[in-house]
Amino acid sequence: MRVIRSAAVDEECPPETSVLRPRRNVWRIEHAHRAAVLVDAAAYFGALRSAMRQAKHRILVIGWDIDSRTPLVGPEGEPADGLPKSLGDFLCALVRERPELSVKLLLWNYSLYYALEREPLPLLTLQWSTPPQIELCLDDEIPVGSSHHQKIVVIDDTVAFVGGLDLTIRRWDTAEHRPEEPGRIDPAGVPYPPFHDVQMAVDGPAARALGDLARWRWERSSCEALPAIAARSVPWPEGLKADFGDAAVGISRTLPLYPGEGEVREIEALYEDMIDAAQETIYIENQFLTCTRIAERLARRMREVPGLQAVLTAPRIHHSWVEHRAMAAGRIRFLEILRAAGVGDRVRLLHPQAGHDGGTVDIMVHSKLMIVDDRLLRIGSANLCNRSMGVDSECDLTIEAMNPAERQAIRAVRARLLGEHCGVDPAEMERRIRAAGSLLAAIDTTGDGERRLRPIEDGQPAAEERGWTIAAVADPRHPLPATGLVDRALASVKARWRGLLRIAPIVVAALLLALAWSTTDLAGWAQPERLQQSLHGLAGTGWGPPLVIAAFVLGGMVMFPVTVLIAATAAAYGAWPGLAYAGAGALASALAGYLVGMLAGEKALRAVMGPRLHRIRDGTARRGIVAVATIRLVPIAPFTLVNLVAGAARIPILDFTLGTAIGLAPGLLVLSTLGDRLLSILNDPSPAQIGILLAVIAAWIALSVGLQALVSRRRRSRS
Known part of the structure; x- marks a missing residue:
């Protein structure tokens, strides 16, 4: 089995001034002819469906969760290609239409804690009840207490998608995040709140490199080596406009300590190095903020650069009991570190909110995104928690701007995200940031309508000692010991x-x-x-x-x-x-x-x-x-x-x-x-x-x- 844990020796290293460094914070730096940022699941699912419709050889899905009932549709909410709406039925129709197409689904063999959140009997639904071209493998090749958290889809080794979105239920939503959305209903008929996430699509050598990573995961789990594909056509989603052209993409991973192999902590190193490179602004969207090591790094950098500002966008509350007891307490500690360093006035912890008929509804933030100045854009699966640094498997993509066009593209992505949260056009959001000369000032004066970013008030952790005991299990820095x-x-x-x-x-x-x-x-x-x-x-x-x-x-x-x-x-x-x-x-x-x-x-x-x-x-x-x-x-x-x-x-x-x-x-x-x-x-x-x-x-x-x-x-x- 080919191990891919180190950068290729013949890989050209970036200049010394570059933040992306192979063998430290990235596995590989590869070229993408096109790269596009897909904001929210409707945009991602629609683009993915289009790319899958063009697949000729193989679709390889790596996920924390995969659910056959997922509505694989775009913002319209209904398919326009004549194929079924749900993921499982869509894939079945696809391989019947194209018998030479192979579909490989690799799903983390999850713990019992998540059993009630998952589709019952995924093997029965996605393996036994589908055509033979569709194969599901449950991946348990990971230490006890860890999870496979990567979210990767590779199509014909020529187009790949990476980000925070799994192909599962209770994810689909449009960028409008309407308080009442007919398409935001789970299979049980229960509505769920607005949901925000981000994905990146790449092609070219960057997609081929992600294909290497995905095939390695598949081979390790199934002992079946999949050949690389030399496809002539590129199934780029129809109508998807690239945000970047001819860009260098850094691929970073977290891999826990496998038997006989060392751990990989590129993602942690990249967080540290991106913070150390910040000069003006750091914009973060993340589900969890608990890694004190990163909080201390951020506090140190903000002391070193007095003008540096940071905006942290997160969910207002953590819903499950474990998340509330462990992750909420960790987030409180994260902010306490920044305040203790004397930089709290230059940090905002915010959550997006949508108004409707005099009331409000919180928007769930599930994205894992970081933008440093107009130089670095990072999208992936890694949360800002201890687990994502060394316990779970993760994959992030980073684009480092090397010219004015790429810097402008990064600013446009940031304006698009903030404009979505604040209810203004991206161009208007960018104008307000330039006019205010400050990211914090622009946000503070924006969002008085139905869409806005509101401060998060976590208060004090309840039963702090108990909460940190739970955190030691729910959010460990290293895989739990499971010997003997x-x-x-x-x-x-x-x-x-x-x-x-x-x-x-x-x-x-x-x-x-x-x-x-x-x-x-x-x-x-x-x-x-x-x-x-x-x-x-x-x-x-x-x-x-x-x-x-x-x-x-x-x-x-x-x-x-x-x-x-x-x-x-x-x-x-x-x-x-x-x-x-x-x-x-x-x-x-x-x-x-x-x-x-x-x-x-x-x-x-x-x-x-x-x-x-x-x-x-x-x-x-x-x-x-x-x-x-x-x-x-x-x-x-x-x-x-x-x-x-x-x-x-x-x-x-x-x-x-x-x-x-x-x-x-x-x-x-x-x-x-x-x-x-x-x-x-x-x-x-x-x-x-x-x-x-x-x-x-x-x-x-x-x-x-x-x-x-x-x-x-x-x-x-x-x-």
């Missing part, structure tokens, strides 16, 4: 669920077989005495050996107990050649099941598990002989299911064959040697005979454990 018992418990739970999912497609077949066993004479043939007599009748014929092997193969297909077949073969033919016949039959049966699984099982298994089937296949392939042998060593293992799953997972056939032979060897030796005695015990058990049977089982287990230890030791010595 917790790690083993989580690994055990994951393993159990993965095991259940692996055999789920075959359980239906097993149920049908159970019906066959209850309605036919299969159960009668499973009586050892009857089976022994039938095989004994073949012993004197030349067709005996091939018919015995055929019986093993057919028995495997109907889940007939292989141990009974082995014992009956030994009783009919003796220890020799019964051992050879039983061994050949058991191995032939295993290979037949493997081939059936290989030919027909992968599609069924992948339909249930999605691309994570690759992780099982690759993990088993690395220790294939030992893994297969371990299962075979268990006398009661469901051999038919094992064979089918092994074939479906494409375990190397040599590993499967050798593992099967090694794992069956102890049982074959015991059952073939004591076949007559075992059948008599099964037919007419007595306390003494039961004791003998238990001794045989104990010997079998002892041989199995010893052989497994030997194989494992030899494999470790070779690795």
Whole structure:
């Protein structure tokens, strides 16, 4: 797997005066022929829909949340292309219209805390109920307590979108943020308040670099390497005007401490370096403001530059109990640091508000944006909280102005955002800023109508000590420690669920077989005495050996107990050649099941598990002989299911064959040697005979454990 945690060595570094520095605050700096700022979800969803309609090869979505019910429509609120409105139905229609198109959806395998906020059973909705070109993978490759918070969409490796918006419900809104909006209704029919966020669209090499990042995430989660795409056409959204042309785009990340890999804190370094570069104004929109390290950096810079002003736009209140107890207290502390430094009079903490019929409604600020002077524009997924600095995965894009046109474009974006919040035209907002000569003065004299920015009054934190205790868990600076018992418990739970999912497609077949066993004479043939007599009748014929092997193969297909077949073969033919016949039959049966699984099982298994089937296949392939042998060593293992799953997972056939032979060897030796005695015990058990049977089982287990230890030791010595 290709690791992409460091900047390319052949990458041209920017001038010394540049804020963007590879290997410190950006992963890569790449060129974008076009870059556009999309304000609010209606603009983003409409542009994304247009780009997806033009996709020819692959759509790759990386999200904190993905909901099939998301209304993927523009400001009009209804689609005009004849395809369904909701994301899931739209993607299904898209791939049916274009069968060569592949859609990959990577969703954080979220914690139970967010379960009630998410779409129930996303695997069922987005994996099992969609065409095969649409695949959903749940990504759990992250430390305990962390989340995958990146929001990236890459189309044909030529156009990419990055920002604060997931393709999920309760996000869609227009820039008007009307207090009453018919399109702002969730799937339960419940209205939600106005919602503000920002996304950036880029093309060219910048989009290809984001494709590298997205494919790395996909490969790490699914063990499926996706090839890069060399598309000839660029699916730039129709009608989307670029704010920047031929711009250099810095890509910054946060990646927590993965096993065997160091953490990445480019986003934290970029916040610090952008603050250190500020001369006149810092404009921030962010959902959370809790990182005291950044607050201290801002306070220091404002002391160094007496004329520097800062505007912080955030939601008025935090709605959930955890956010209120942890994040609200952190925001209070953030402002206290600035006031204690003596710069509080040059800082405004504001929230947008919309008026309607004499009342007001707060606008939820979910964006993660920072503009420094008219030099730096940054949009991404990272909040100004501790989690986003080193615990969650994040991705931000930054444009550093290198000429007057780019500086003007950054000023225009800032004027557009402030104009939206204050209810004035962007050009008028820019005129007021120039006339006032101060960002704070321009805001203070603007917004007396239905749209305005209002001061946030957080007051004092309630139960401060308790709040900071919660913050230590809800907003940690480093991933929570999860070693020892917790790690083993989580690994055990994951393993159990993965095991259940692996055999789920075959359980239906097993149920049908159970019906066959209850309605036919299969159960009668499973009586050892009857089976022994039938095989004994073949012993004197030349067709005996091939018919015995055929019986093993057919028995495997109907889940007939292989141990009974082995014992009956030994009783009919003796220890020799019964051992050879039983061994050949058991191995032939295993290979037949493997081939059936290989030919027909992968599609069924992948339909249930999605691309994570690759992780099982690759993990088993690395220790294939030992893994297969371990299962075979268990006398009661469901051999038919094992064979089918092994074939479906494409375990190397040599590993499967050798593992099967090694794992069956102890049982074959015991059952073939004591076949007559075992059948008599099964037919007419007595306390003494039961004791003998238990001794045989104990010997079998002892041989199995010893052989497994030997194989494992030899494999470790070779690795």
